[in-house]
Amino acid sequence: MRQHQKEIHAFNPESYVASTVKAMPPSGIRKFFDLVNEMEGAISLGVGEPDFVTPWHIREACIYSLESGMTSYTSNKGMPELRDRISEQMKREAGLEYDPVEEILITTGVSEAVDLAFRATLNPGDEVIVPEPCYVAYVPDIVLAGGVPVTVTTRLSDLFKVRPEEISRALTRRSKALILSYPNNPTGAIMSREDLEELADVVVENDLMVVSDEVYGKLTYSGRHVSFAQLEGMQDRTIVLNGLSKSHAMTGWRVGFALGNSALVSAMTKIHQYTMLCAPVMAQVAALEALQKGEDGMLAMKHEYDLRRRLFVSGLNRIGLDCFEPQGAFYAFPSVKETGLTSEAFAEQLLKKQKVAVVPGNVFGAGGEGFLRCSYATSREELIEALDRMETFLKGL
Amino acid sequence: MSEILEILSENARATPAEIATLLGLSEEDVAREIKDLEDSGVIKKYITLINWEKLEGSYVFAVIELKVSLQRKTGYDSVAERIARFSEVDSVRLISGDHDLQITVRGKSMKDVAFFVAEKIATLDGVQSTCTHFILKSYKEHGVILTDRPKPKRLVVTP
Numbered sequence: 001m002r003q004h005q006k007e008i009h010a011f012n013p014e015s016y017v018a019s020t021v022k023a024m025p026p027s028g029i030r031k032f033f034d035l036v037n038e039m040e041g042a043i044s045l046g047v048g049e050p051d052f053v054t055p056w057h058i059r060e061a062c063i064y065s066l067e068s069g070m071t072s073y074t075s076n077k078g079m080p081e082l083r084d085r086i087s088e089q090m091k092r093e094a095g096l097e098y099d100p101v102e103e104i105l106i107t108t109g110v111s112e113a114v115d116l117a118f119r120a121t122l123n124p125g126d127e128v129i130v131p132e133p134c135y136v137a138y139v140p141d142i143v144l145a146g147g148v149p150v151t152v153t154t155r156l157s158d159l160f161k162v163r164p165e166e167i168s169r170a171l172t173r174r175s176k177a178l179i180l181s182y183p184n185n186p187t188g189a190i191m192s193r194e195d196l197e198e199l200a201d202v203v204v205e206n207d208l209m210v211v212s213d214e215v216y217g218k219l220t221y222s223g224r225h226v227s228f229a230q231l232e233g234m235q236d237r238t239i240v241l242n243g244l245s246k247s248h249a250m251t252g253w254r255v256g257f258a259l260g261n262s263a264l265v266s267a268m269t270k271i272h273q274y275t276m277l278c279a280p281v282m283a284q285v286a287a288l289e290a291l292q293k294g295e296d297g298m299l300a301m302k303h304e305y306d307l308r309r310r311l312f313v314s315g316l317n318r319i320g321l322d323c324f325e326p327q328g329a330f331y332a333f334p335s336v337k338e339t340g341l342t343s344e345a346f347a348e349q350l351l352k353k354q355k356v357a358v359v360p361g362n363v364f365g366a367g368g369e370g371f372l373r374c375s376y377a378t379s380r381e382e383l384i385e386a387l388d389r390m391e392t393f394l395k396g397l
Numbered sequence: 398m399s400e401i402l403e404i405l406s407e408n409a410r411a412t413p414a415e416i417a418t419l420l421g422l423s424e425e426d427v428a429r430e431i432k433d434l435e436d437s438g439v440i441k442k443y444i445t446l447i448n449w450e451k452l453e454g455s456y457v458f459a460v461i462e463l464k465v466s467l468q469r470k471t472g473y474d475s476v477a478e479r480i481a482r483f484s485e486v487d488s489v490r491l492i493s494g495d496h497d498l499q500i501t502v503r504g505k506s507m508k509d510v511a512f513f514v515a516e517k518i519a520t521l522d523g524v525q526s527t528c529t530h531f532i533l534k535s536y537k538e539h540g541v542i543l544t545d546r547p548k549p550k551r552l553v554v555t556p
Contacts, residue, residue: 027556029554029556033552033553033554036553036554037553042553044553044554046555047552047554048555048556051551053548135556137556307404307419308419310419310420310421314418315418357554363556380419
């Protein structure tokens with residue numbers, strides 16, 4: 001054996017990392033995470049999840065299922081009872097019919113569903129139009145699926161809604177899909193039925209598919225959330241992604257749903273069955289309980305976010321950080337352009353001087369430069385204290 | 398139900414200005430509504446929820462169930478109102494089930510409470526029997542869990 005040693009090269013693990021992965025920039029949030037983590041007495045407005053614990057009846061239902069031994073795989077698409085329930089709810093709330101057998105897939109969080117939607121539909125080089133600022137995973141997921149993300153910018157002057165002109169400008173002959181995420185992380189913007197209808201024309205004319213991430217849909221503070229699939233003729237064109245993470249404070253459970261035409265959902269299910277097999281059974285049991293009996297608890301949390309939204313947004317405007325009124329999710333997106341600082345410089349100095357963590361807007365795409373994402377999914381006391389500290393910081397500039 | 402009451406029931410010290418910010422109303426409107434609620438007796442009092450168990454040797458509490466004979470014309474009211482006048486008595490409620498009234502009594506010691514019940518309550522006309530349950534530990538009062546557990550931590554910054 002020993003005589004072969006000369007020919008063996010030293011193993012270089014770095015060189016084994018795929019070039020697409022190597023080229024992927026690290027998350028812009030990481031730096032702030034490390035800074036805040038080491039800091040005593042910091043208030044974090046940087047958290048993209050509810051500060052509530054999952055309501056007790058949901059946790060209890062899961063505990064009971066474990067006691068009764070529900071620890072096996074479920075069917076690939078997820079527990080039939082859960083798919084039935086989702087189907088009923090979509091019918092009741094959105095007037096949309098989805099066949100629970102063919103058109104609904106339970107995933108391990110909406111994150112998996114986003115990945116599946118792209119991998120199941122993109123051929124190498126296919127383009128996906130991504131309105132930014134947006135959640136940080138869409139662009140990498142498209143790249144990993146072999147697609148090409150084409151970003152368009154939404155603007156404060158349009159209240160961060162996607163305009164059809166912007167879509168038109170981004171179109172090429174390779175354009176295949178558009179991703180929508182409203183209510184939006186990080187801006188808190190929503191799109192009304194009328195806003196969406198303006199997009200529908202350009203979507204149809206150019207034969208685009210729409211992936212609609214509606215995980216913040218329940219957290220809409222003015223009027224009712226409208227899904228893109230609800231527009232006339234759009235249901236088959238749209239893959240609706242939803243989950244309970246934000247509405248029912250269930251982020252760590254990892255359970256989401258994808259709804260769409262059976263051809264698309266079957267394609268997603270193929271990948272899902274070879275990668276995830278099925279979503280965790282405990283999470284599915286909890287999701288079923290949440291959908292059956294969690295309405296009141298969800299509304300109570302939403303009501304609390306709404307109070308905090310008014311408290312925090314009026315506070316930002318009072319201390320001199322201009323902020324448009326967010327109407328969904330639990331984020332405020334104030335502008336720091338008046339201070340002359342970049343988002344990142346502002347966020348870093350604010351953290352170091354006053355120990356308040358926010359996420360610089362540029363993390364969510366170029367259009368986010370000049371803004372901060374502040375989550376108000378934190379206690380009122382902390383929000384008031386954070387506003388005081390931010391005011392002190394602004395006075396010291 | 399009034400959203401103002403929801404907020405005050407959680408925090409009696411919330412000022413009209415703070416409530417106005419939370420609800421997107423004017424401070425004057427909130428102050429006026431609170432005044433109306435006070436005048437009409439919907440808001441009875443602003444009190445502090447105290448965890449007495451944190452203080453050594455503070456108070457002893459007991460729940461006492463009473464069987465009461467119904468009085469002609471006044472039903473349970475005359476006995477209940479009579480009991481309510483004692484300052485040792487924290488609450489008096491008419492209940493369904495085996496007993497008729499349920500009261501809570503606060504005293505300096507178990508002996509204190511036991512003697513109060515024996516002397517002042519059990520001897521009242523109309524009170525047929527009493528059953529005293531001393532409270533040994535309170536886990537939740539007025540919707541607030543008293544047994545402190547650290548809140549589970551979230552990651553400090555997430556997308």
